Amino acid sequence: SMAEVHVIGQIVGASEFPENDLFCKWEAHFGPAWKRLEGEVSGQTQVDCPASGEMAYFAHPIDLHFATRGLQGWPKLHFEVFHYDWAGRSSLVGYGFAHVPSQPGLHKIDCVTWRPTGSFMDEVSAKFVGGGIQLKRPDLVYELHDRRNVHSTAGGKVHLELSVILRNFDKFGVEC
Amino acid sequence: NFQAIQMAAEAGASSFMLNVCGQIESVELPHYDYIFLIYQFVHGDDWERVLGLEEGVSQLSSKSADVRGLHAFAFPVEVTFKSTNPHGWPQLVVTALGTDIWGNQVVRGYSVCHLPMQPGRVTKRVPLFAPQSSSLMSKLQGLMQSEHPLYTDPKILGQGQGRQVTRVRSLGQMTLNFSTSMKNTRALGYQLLPGENFGAAAAM
Numbered sequence: 001s002m003a004e005v006h007v008i009g010q011i012v013g014a015s016e017f018p019e020n021d022l023f024c025k026w027e028a029h030f031g032p033a034w035k036r037l038e039g040e041v042s043g044q045t046q047v048d049c050p051a052s053g054e055m056a057y058f059a060h061p062i063d064l065h066f067a068t069r070g071l072q073g074w075p076k077l078h079f080e081v082f083h084y085d086w087a088g089r090s091s092l093v094g095y096g097f098a099h100v101p102s103q104p105g106l107h108k109i110d111c112v113t114w115r116p117t118g119s120f121m122d123e124v125s126a127k128f129v130g131g132g133i134q135l136k137r138p139d140l141v142y143e144l145h146d147r148r149n150v151h152s153t154a155g156g157k158v159h160l161e162l163s164v165i166l167r168n169f170d171k172f173g174v175e176c
Numbered sequence: 177n178f179q180a181i182q183m184a185a186e187a188g189a190s191s192f193m194l195n196v197c198g199q200i201e202s203v204e205l206p207h208y209d210y211i212f213l214i215y216q217f218v219h220g221d222d223w224e225r226v227l228g229l230e231e232g233v234s235q236l237s238s239k240s241a242d243v244r245g246l247h248a249f250a251f252p253v254e255v256t257f258k259s260t261n262p263h264g265w266p267q268l269v270v271t272a273l274g275t276d277i278w279g280n281q282v283v284r285g286y287s288v289c290h291l292p293m294q295p296g297r298v299t300k301r302v303p304l305f306a307p308q309s310s311s312l313m314s315k316l317q318g319l320m321q322s323e324h325p326l327y328t329d330p331k332i333l334g335q336g337q338g339r340q341v342t343r344v345r346s347l348g349q350m351t352l353n354f355s356t357s358m359k360n361t362r363a364l365g366y367q368l369l370p371g372e373n374f375g376a377a378a379a380m
Contacts, residue, residue, distance in 0.1 A: 001365070006262040008293060013303070013346075023340070038263045044340035048305060051207075051347040057303040059288050061336050063220075065263040084343075104367045106294055163293035165262050166367040176370075 002067040003169050004037070007075065007100045009107075009162035011045060013057040016156035017093055019083040022056040023047040024158060026080075028064060028100075029142055031073010039064035047084045055159070062162065071174065075100045078142040079158045081113055091132040094155025097142040102176045104166050113155035189360045193226075194257045194266070196291050198354035200234070203247040203272060205304060205348035208284050211247050212236045214271045217255065218288075218334030220264010228255030253352070255291075262366065266291045267334045270350060272304060276324075283307075283326040285348055288333040292356040294368050304348040 014022050027042040045058035066075060081094040094113025101107045118126065118133045126132055140147060169176055205211055213234040217225060237247040257266055272285045285304035292298055307325040309315035318324060332338050361368055 006265075008262065008265050008290060010288075010290070021343075038261075040336045043336040046305075046339045046342045046344050048344050048346050049308075051345055053346075055303075055346075057305055057344075057346040059303060059305070059333070060339070061267065061288070061290070061334060063263060063265065063336070065261075084341075103370045105370050106292075163290070165293060168365045169367060171365070176367075 001168050001171070002069070003172055003174070004167040005066045005068060005075070005100070006165040006167075007062060007064045007066075007162055008165070009062055009160065011058045011060040011062065011079075012159040012161050013048070013055045013059070014081050014094075014156055014158050015055040017056070017081065017083070018156075019093060020056060021047055021049045021084045021086075022081055022093070023084055023090075024058055024060070024079055024081050026060075026062070026077055028075055028077050030066065030075040031070075033070035033073055034066050034068045034075060037065045037067055074102060076142055077160075078138075079111060079113065080138070080141075081155065081158060085130055087130075089130060091126070091130055092134045093132060094158070095135070095138070095141040096155075096158055098158075098160060101162065101164050104164050104176065106161070106163050109160040109162065111158040111160060113158060114152040115155050117151045117153045189363045191258050191260045192358060192360040192364055192366070194259065194291065195357045195359075196256075196354050197252075197254045198352060199253060200249050200251040200270065201299075201351040201353060202249060203237075203304070203348060203350050204245070205247060205272060205284060206239075206245045207347060208274050209239050210236060210274050211239075211272050211284060212274075213249060213251060214273065215251075215253060216269050216271075216331060217266050218269055218331045219257065219266040220259075220261070222261040223257050223259040223264050223266060225266075226256050226258050253354075262293070265293060268352075269330045269333050271330050272348075272350075282324050286327065286330055286333055287350050289352070292354050295357050297353065297355045299351065299353045302350045302352065303346045304350055305344040305346040308343040308345050310343060 024045045045060040048056040076099045078097040082090040096111040096113035098111045215232045234251040240246045287302045289302045
């Protein structure tokens with residue numbers, strides 16, 4: 001019998017962004033020792049414009065079931081928050097990622113985000129014309145790459161509520 | 177204890193049970209005076225509801241006259257599920273309904289949350305949101321013809337696909353509490369809480 005991990009919960013919402021009308025794209029990444037048995041590895045949430053208050057709510061379900069042969073490449077979730085404007089255009093307002101917790105139980109996670117900072121002209125034009133700049137290679141957000149040439153500005157936070165259920169980890173002598 | 181776990185495992189327990197007792201305590205929807213709730217469960221194919229209602233309908237509530245503007249329901253939610261797999265863990269989808277000035281039933285908001293995945297008692301605050309028209313034109317038409325956007329099947333809120341580019345407006349909160357117990361999850365090797373180390377069971 002293999003060691004299994006269930007990650008079940010929600011992307012609750014996003015806060016502290018200057019814009020309303022936000023949605024979030026998400027994707028799960030994991031190493032070669034891991035195999036996805038059930039559940040979608042990516043998705044895109046609804047667009048929320050809150051009537052009042054700071055938080056845009058997504059209430060988006062995540063339900064993933066993995067089998068694993070090793071601890072390396074523990075799954076992580078990466079997020080891209082977009083602003084959906086009145087004309088139906090999307091602009092990127094934050095990149096972030098979070099490791100799936102290794103401890104069983106309920107976890108409330110606040111995931112910080114950043115957006116790439118453009119040149120002075122880019123920033124001015126974005127204010128008037130809309131549209132932010134994006135990374136050419138989004139894996140920079142969650143992989144162990146050298147980031148020295150990237151200049152970023154803080155975005156808001158993505159809020160997650162995830163429960164982790166482990167199976168058979170004790171049989172392999174693993175403590176989480 | 178270890179002996180009970182071993183006995184259950186040897187008896188060939190292949191499914192576990194989830195028992196949830198709780199209530200929808202209250203709703204804050206300050207815009208609306210009359211609200212009632214309908215709840216449903218969404219779950220995966222490996223799950224079977226063995227006890228409890230498929231759909232619950234609450235009383236009609238009037239907002240409290242004081243500064244809270246609260247809708248108090250104290251509406252019981254009691255359900256037992258049997259499953260062979262945590263995937264597809266049940267979610268509670270609640271639709272809040274009211275009536276518009278012409279007397280038509282109208283959706284005021286939806287909420288969705290998973291039933292707890294750990295034994296114990298928990299209080300949750302869950303946001304309510306209402307779908308919006310996709311364009312200004314359809315919004316104006318909707319207002320004139322008294323058609324409000326709604327989901328044809330609220331169970332779509334339990335899915336990870338199909339909600340992209342739907343516009344919603346979050347406009348309230350629902351408070352719920354749940355007391356949760358499980359049976360046979362340990363016998364099947366599941367660890368739901370930190371610090372549970374079955375130790376001697378590892379020798380199997």
